[in-house]
């Protein structure tokens with residue numbers, strides 16, 4: 084029921100307003116693009132793409148979804164708020180926060196030199212926000228089987244798992260997520276053997292044992308601001324920063340998918356990484372959406388009406 088150009092009559096400038104706000108923020112801080120892409124994923128994977136992750140009021144309510152451990156470090160909320168402000172001035176009560184977020188993620192991919200894709204819109208905002216809703220999110224240390232099962236529960240395939248994980252072609256991770264991978268892998272005190280031996284010392288010096296876990300390093304070594312297939316090459320050669328990405332090459336089924344995009348003939352005859360990624364984003368953007376008269380269109384993205 085989502086449709087491309089859902090706002091073309093009700094708010095013709097909706098998409099251009101969002102993209103100009105995203106572009107403006109990115110001019111002073113390019114890392115906001117990765118943050119917005121991640122924010123849309125965290126919205127969709129919990130309760131569907133319904134803007135639930137944006138709820139911050141009533142202030143002080145400790146049980147909001149946003150305060151979940153799995154959502155720690157999410158950024159970009161001010162971008163969504165700014166876009167919403169401008170949209171309310173032009174077309175009050177029309178454009179949902181869930182759509183603003185999905186559009187901002189789409190623009191973030193494009194502004195990182197990734198593919199542009201037509202995004203079906205018409206999502207409505209949800210009216211639920213509970214901290215426990217984020218309990219079951221995919222996590223870095225989970226096995227490929229568990230990650231696949233969690234994606235499958237949202238209607239996403241093993242292909243989608245590989246393609247969407249490749250969103251890590253932009254952005255950074257906190258050392259926090261590497262601690263056990265470097266110093267207590269599998270509870271055995273050492274490091275993950277899948278880390279390339281020439282990469283290990285680099286990671287160890289960026290994230291020393293007992294050091295500041297908030298220090299950040301690229302998810303895609305050498306290419307953290309550009310949306311490209313480098314992340315897949317890094318995954319293949321043991322240069323993935325986080326365990327869930329590295330594991331995509333340890334499991335035979337997902338390894339075959341990674342390899343298929345790195346085949347020298349892939350740019351000529353497919354599969355095509357950029358367009359397949361875009362298709363996966365559209366699929367992710369359909370998870371659990373509310374449409375029609377379901378839910379609401381928030382006036383303020385951080386509060387229910």
Ligand code: HEM
Nearest residue numbers: 117118120121124156221222223247250254255256257327
């Ligand atoms: C298998 C599921 C996934 C796991 C376990 C995972 C895990 C992580 C972790 C641990 C970080 C670092 C967070 C931080 O330190 O702030 C991260 C960052 C990021 N994730 Fe994922 N992720 C997954 C799927 C996805 C998907 C599906 C997308 C988007 C389509 C995505 C987009 C991003 C982006 C863009 C960043 C960088 C954020 C920034 O630089 O601010 N991730 N992810």
Ligand SMILES: [Ca+2]
Nearest residue numbers: 126129131135
């Ligand atoms: Ca949500």
Ligand SMILES: [Ca+2]
Nearest residue numbers: 252303306309
């Ligand atoms: Ca990259």
